[in-house]
Amino acid sequence: MDQPLYQFLIIPAVKIVAILAVLLLVVAYLTFFERKVLAYLQVRLGPNRVGPKGWLQPIADAFKLLVKEDLIPSKAERFVFLLAPCLIIVPALLVWSVIPFTGETTVFGLLSEPIPAYLTDINIGILFVLGVSSVGVFGIILGGWASNSKFSLMGGLRSAAQMVSYEVPMGFAVVSVLLMAGSLSLVRIVEVQREAHMWFFLPGILALGIYFICGVAETNRNPFDLPEAESELVAGFHTEYSGMKFALFFLAEYANMLVIGSLVAVLFFGGWLRPFPNVEFLAFLDVIPPFFWFASKVGVVIFIYMWFRGTFPRYRFDQLMAVGWKWLLPLSLANVAVIALGILVKNHLLKG
Amino acid sequence: MKNVATVNVDRGPIPWTERIYLGPIVRGLGVTLRHFLRNVFGKRDVATIEWPEVKRQYSERLRGRHILTTKDDGSLRCVACYMCETACPANCITIVAEEDPEAPVEWEKRPLLYEIDLLRCVFCGFCVDACPKEAIIMSRQHEMAFSERSEAVVGIEELRQKGPIEDEDLGYRPYF
Amino acid sequence: MEFLTAHFVEIMFYTLAALTVASAVGVVAFRNPVHSAISLLASFLFVAALFVMRHAEFLAAVQVLVYAGGIMVLFLFVIMLVNVKRLDPEQVFLSGKAPAAVAAGVLLGALIAFGYLAGSLGPVGPGPEALRMVDGAVAGNTEAVGWLLYRQYLVPFEVVSVVLLVAMIGAIIFGRRDAGLEEGGGRMEQ
Numbered sequence: 001m002d003q004p005l006y007q008f009l010i011i012p013a014v015k016i017v018a019i020l021a022v023l024l025l026v027v028a029y030l031t032f033f034e035r036k037v038l039a040y041l042q043v044r045l046g047p048n049r050v051g052p053k054g055w056l057q058p059i060a061d062a063f064k065l066l067v068k069e070d071l072i073p074s075k076a077e078r079f080v081f082l083l084a085p086c087l088i089i090v091p092a093l094l095v096w097s098v099i100p101f102t103g104e105t106t107v108f109g110l111l112s113e114p115i116p117a118y119l120t121d122i123n124i125g126i127l128f129v130l131g132v133s134s135v136g137v138f139g140i141i142l143g144g145w146a147s148n149s150k151f152s153l154m155g156g157l158r159s160a161a162q163m164v165s166y167e168v169p170m171g172f173a174v175v176s177v178l179l180m181a182g183s184l185s186l187v188r189i190v191e192v193q194r195e196a197h198m199w200f201f202l203p204g205i206l207a208l209g210i211y212f213i214c215g216v217a218e219t220n221r222n223p224f225d226l227p228e229a230e231s232e233l234v235a236g237f238h239t240e241y242s243g244m245k246f247a248l249f250f251l252a253e254y255a256n257m258l259v260i261g262s263l264v265a266v267l268f269f270g271g272w273l274r275p276f277p278n279v280e281f282l283a284f285l286d287v288i289p290p291f292f293w294f295a296s297k298v299g300v301v302i303f304i305y306m307w308f309r310g311t312f313p314r315y316r317f318d319q320l321m322a323v324g325w326k327w328l329l330p331l332s333l334a335n336v337a338v339i340a341l342g343i344l345v346k347n348h349l350l351k352g
Numbered sequence: 353m354k355n356v357a358t359v360n361v362d363r364g365p366i367p368w369t370e371r372i373y374l375g376p377i378v379r380g381l382g383v384t385l386r387h388f389l390r391n392v393f394g395k396r397d398v399a400t401i402e403w404p405e406v407k408r409q410y411s412e413r414l415r416g417r418h419i420l421t422t423k424d425d426g427s428l429r430c431v432a433c434y435m436c437e438t439a440c441p442a443n444c445i446t447i448v449a450e451e452d453p454e455a456p457v458e459w460e461k462r463p464l465l466y467e468i469d470l471l472r473c474v475f476c477g478f479c480v481d482a483c484p485k486e487a488i489i490m491s492r493q494h495e496m497a498f499s500e501r502s503e504a505v506v507g508i509e510e511l512r513q514k515g516p517i518e519d520e521d522l523g524y525r526p527y528f
Numbered sequence: 529m530e531f532l533t534a535h536f537v538e539i540m541f542y543t544l545a546a547l548t549v550a551s552a553v554g555v556v557a558f559r560n561p562v563h564s565a566i567s568l569l570a571s572f573l574f575v576a577a578l579f580v581m582r583h584a585e586f587l588a589a590v591q592v593l594v595y596a597g598g599i600m601v602l603f604l605f606v607i608m609l610v611n612v613k614r615l616d617p618e619q620v621f622l623s624g625k626a627p628a629a630v631a632a633g634v635l636l637g638a639l640i641a642f643g644y645l646a647g648s649l650g651p652v653g654p655g656p657e658a659l660r661m662v663d664g665a666v667a668g669n670t671e672a673v674g675w676l677l678y679r680q681y682l683v684p685f686e687v688v689s690v691v692l693l694v695a696m697i698g699a700i701i702f703g704r705r706d707a708g709l710e711e712g713g714g715r716m717e718q
Contacts, residue, residue, distance in 0.1 A: 040391040043398050079563075127593065128589055130589075130593055131597060138566075138569065138604075142566070160601055160604075307388075308381075310384050311380050311381055312380070
């Protein structure tokens with residue numbers, strides 16, 4: 001157990017395989033759930049023909065995308081055209097290495113001693129997530145440019161401008177949580193929420209709102225999905241992509257959605273903690289594995305994503321940028337100031 | 353068009369509580385959530401028609417696939433007068449006429465070749481309106497799927513009436 | 529295997545350094561400006577990896593977040609919107625500036641030699657451990673940077689932010705002068 005080979009190679013390799021396998025399966029079925037949830041919101045049925053009640057639909061979709069003809073437009077820049085999907089899927093998958101799913105776990109008693117269920121916990125966890133996500137913007141710009149099509153180029157540039165401008169209020173919303181937590185490490189943030197007997201969404205309700213709205217804008221979802229709306233720009237930056245490359249763009253979008261959901265759960269709702277984690281009265285809830293709490297919190301956030309998509313009309317692009325720069329950024333700055341003030345007052349009251 | 357009476361409706365500036373639009377956003381979310389919960393957990397009344405178990409009801413005079421009617425002895429009523437081919441706006445009917453030796457009247461014609469290209473046909477019913485002999489009518493059959501384009505060009509054998517006329521699902525036809 | 533584990537740091541450093549230099553050379557060697565931008569992005573990411581090697585993880589993350597994720601994106605915007613032309617092969621190499629290139633190369637070599645000589649004489653400053661020390665205790669790079677930036681170097685920090693504000697206001701004023709190029713056709717009256 002303690003040999004370096006075991007510790008640095010075998011266990012992380014098993015964790016990586018487990019995380020990637022579960023993630024890809026979840027993302028594939030997320031496409032199915034999106035179609036079903038959107039359908040029920042819109043008073044219709046979703047796909048219900050392929051397999052029992054439609055549950056094999058993602059398998060059929062994956063197979064279709066695999067065997068589709070792989071087109072490269074004739075005047076397109078070949079190397080960059082092939083590079084763009086890689087540049088968007090690698091960051092989307094890379095951030096999953098630091099997201100904590102549960103605390104220590106023994107995998108239902110299979111292992112003799114508990115191991116942490118996340119891949120790694122670096123002391124700049126949240127900053128790593130933000131930084132790596134911002135590299136994903138390149139996949140969009142280069143994908144739009146390499147398609148050699150004006151629609152794709154405009155879609156790509158608009159989408160990149162939107163993502164870059166909504167990263168700023170998102171960072172400030174995260175900063176307000178960091179002020180309360182005192183550390184950048186994601187595991188430490190969950191631990192502080194347990195020790196403080198309070199999930200961070202209560203004092204940080206405005207930060208939660210800002211973070212979630214910026215998360216919706218980051219992943220190019222409705223109501224901020226002008227760059228990829230079908231009636232506006234054909235399909236935006238991924239118009240010319242077909243087959244597996246398109247599947248990678250699609251996967252990256254859903255993986256980013258899951259990342260935002262996981263971060264909302266970890267930063268604001270206590271990660272894998274059960275409700276009222278320190279109340280002895282509810283200790284009987286401990287039989288439920290903590291991963292269930294994490295998954296249900298992420299699931300609620302994903303449902304809200306789809307709920308937004310089924311409800312709202314789209315922002316026009318200048319309105320979109322106005323919301324990001326004129327409303328969310330001052331609000332997030334004010335939020336940081338208020339929370340910092342609150343922490344100072346609380347420390348002063350505790351000392352004096 | 354000058355001096356038209358107008359009414360100037362000026363509702364004044366919109367207060368900021370309305371401009372941030374949070375109220376209607378929440379109400380809209382409530383509407384969709386109500387739809388969702390009702391369809392998933394409550395009574396499911398979706399607008400989807402689950403074909404092929406449930407089919408739409410079409411009208412009685414639906415213009416579907418054509419039928420070439422026959423007389424009591426089994427021969428076609430059509431006298432190859434070319435009225436339907438001339439009336440067709442899509443030019444989908446092709447007729448070649450020949451002499452009819454078995455006709456009760458002298459110098460009667462009958463169609464040697466009568467083809468309708470169902471892919472070009474717009475199912476307008478002009479051919480039924482134009483025919484003087486009620487030789488072509490339309491049934492209510494609208495589900496015609498082909499595997500090859502050549503199957504879409506149907507001739508006399510596919511178009512003619514198969515049994516007693518009452519057995520067909522009759523759609524658009526001239527009334528007497 | 530033993531060689532790998534014993535000299536892991538050196539192998540990592542030389543590999544990363546070679547890749548960084550190669551991508552930096554690629555910035556000036558590629559004809560297509562977008563290829564140069566991608567190469568610059570790669571060099572930023574390798575520099576971030578070098579930062580991590582030296583226990584400066586906060587700097588690495590900020591390098592990726594700001595340089596790679598912000599500044600390079602704006603570079604690419606400009607390249608694509610202004611439609612910078614590809615260079616012909618004849619234009620790439622030196623194009624008549626050989627004396628300046630030779631002088632710059634000689635100066636760079638002198639700088640590297642001086643740095644090596646000065647480093648071989650003894651430690652120059654606090655050493656790489658200072659990157660994560662706070663008040664003499666090892667605390668991590670984030671805490672060290674924050675401690676320095678907001679206590680010892682607070683006034684330069686504020687001055688730099690004012691300089692950035694001035695640059696931003698200047699850019700906005702210059703942008704406003706170009707009438708008719710606003711995205712989306714201008715604001716509508718509400």
